[in-house]
Amino acid sequence: MKIRLEHLTKRFPNRNKKIKTEVVAVNDFDIEIPDGKLIGLLGPSGCGKSTALNLICGLEAPSEGRIYFGDEDVTDIPPEKRGVGLVFQNYALYPHLTVRENIIFPLQNLKGDKKLTKDEMNRKAEEAARLVQIENLMDRRPGEMSGGQQQRVAIARALVKMPNVLLLDEPLSNLDARLRLQTREELSRIQKETGITTIFVTHDQEEAMSISDMIVVMKDGVINQTGEPQKVYDDPVNLFVAKFLGTPPINVFEGEVRDNKLYVGENDILDIKGADDKKVYVGIRPEGFVLNPAGRLKCKFVRVEVMGRDTSVIATNEAFLGESIRAIIPTEEKKEPADGVVCFDVKPFKVLIFDRETEERIYFEA
């Protein structure tokens, strides 16, 4: 089901009662989420993404704005009538009930002509269990299962009523690294199999990038950018989005545009067109560096770091903002420079420049 949020805003009174100003958790959300897609709501901790999820779910009422499921305005409809399934961060499985009882629980709440017989309930529960592959765990209690299994039960419980929208709050954050990889594939598969519009919240950009059809990047309650993950990565609208996406993160320098050249410190690293002369931030993706002894960007060499598949050169530069520059290079080029200076050329499309004041992206032609 298509979801449309119109000027959605949520304000909370300040926790400190003496302060009269309100906290704006979600600020003027205005997006359309296409039917049957997997959407990642991405942002740092405390940016209001969980609140946004709660608004869509109906656990919180918005201060302003409307929420539409398809063409229906559901803003004033309680959660149980919206047809949503919600998976909580810590799963919220009822610890005293077995897996089967947990999954059946939502079905037992149905009243009137929606009421199901025992057999129908069992059949539906088993169907949901099969979808998340936990059919053999039906008689266990949540405490007797691993985090990954509990996660699956939580998803099955959210899916058993075949909701129009599936919402997941930080679904993978309680799992260990290996299980996280596995489970995110699983999530993607379940979403594709059911075709249910799914929104999940995460602060882990890798997670969001890997499985989402579309990501929504948030900061301080405001949507910064929406779009396909790769597109947002390649073409961020501001410094925040550029910094937030990508591991290792983008390298940011203080720089300047002067006479159609891009300077980082004293080095003119790139010839550019179409950008006014001004001081800027220069962001270079780790994969945007090319080792070249005659390269235009000169940095002080620190060390070479090999981590599994990636080889990085760690270096410093006076204009660099932060600890150390990280440049990913092909493994075979790994060698230490004799004089302690390492020189790079940069790939123009991996270089992003931003206004110093607004931090907005400045577009240029290479």
Add this chain to the structure above:
Amino acid sequence: MKPELKKNVRAWLYLLPAVAFLAVFMVYPLIDVVIYSMEEGYNFASQTYRGTGLYNFRFVLRDPYFLQALKNTFIIVIITVPISTGLALLIAVVLSSIKKLRELYQTVFFLPYVTNTLAVGLVFMILFKKTPYSDGMINLLIKLFGGSAVDFIDGPYAAKMFIMCFYTIWVVMPFKILILTSALASVNEIYYKAARVDGTSPFRVFYRITLPMISPIIFYLIITGFIGAFKAYSDEVALFGTNLNAAGMNTIVGYVYDMLYGDSGGYPSYAAAAALILFAIVFTITAINLMVSKSKVYYK
């Protein structure tokens, strides 16, 4: 000395103060009680007895005063434990769901707990007692609604039992409310949210989520409630004075006390026998409680 043995010796050394204390003030008296209960015709002054056997138990079980005490105790237990626990649960649930004036109500409900039992007993007497000069507050109210005055303190047995149970419930409830309120607060909010998303009705949320989650606490209150009610004595004294046999409101513990120090005192053997009977009753009831709880109580 072997290191293991040395370790054990040291462990026992550490335990010695506690063990010695328990041995003198718990184990020895317990054994003594059993011995007393078997000594027939024990004379307190000369510290002599005729022989040993089960006569003391036979005497106690045939003593009409003991049977009256047994009956009173059972009535108090059966009426007050379920009502006080149920009512406390109800009040705790309501308290947890209100926001305004919550602290005020909490304080009001907790007051009986910090008030002296005898003082409360006095207040109850004033409220319920009928004297030549006044009928008491409650009787005024009864008459106002067209009933006839009842003497709750010196009147018919049912009236006395009613006031006894009323008083007991009133006294034991604050502690239960306090415990249950904190138990309710400890249930993670997230379960209620999950239930809300699934459209669970409030009654079902209470019955299927809240109740199982706090069941260990409820069970704890029931067991300690049973034990406490079986040991009832001071509340009876507060309402009816020290001559409980005359008032027909004696309890088992009261009977034990009377046999030791009361007007008919000086019979430690009968007291010991009655105490052991009480122990057997409490033990049995607690064992039954534990068995029932195995299937009903959810432990993490």
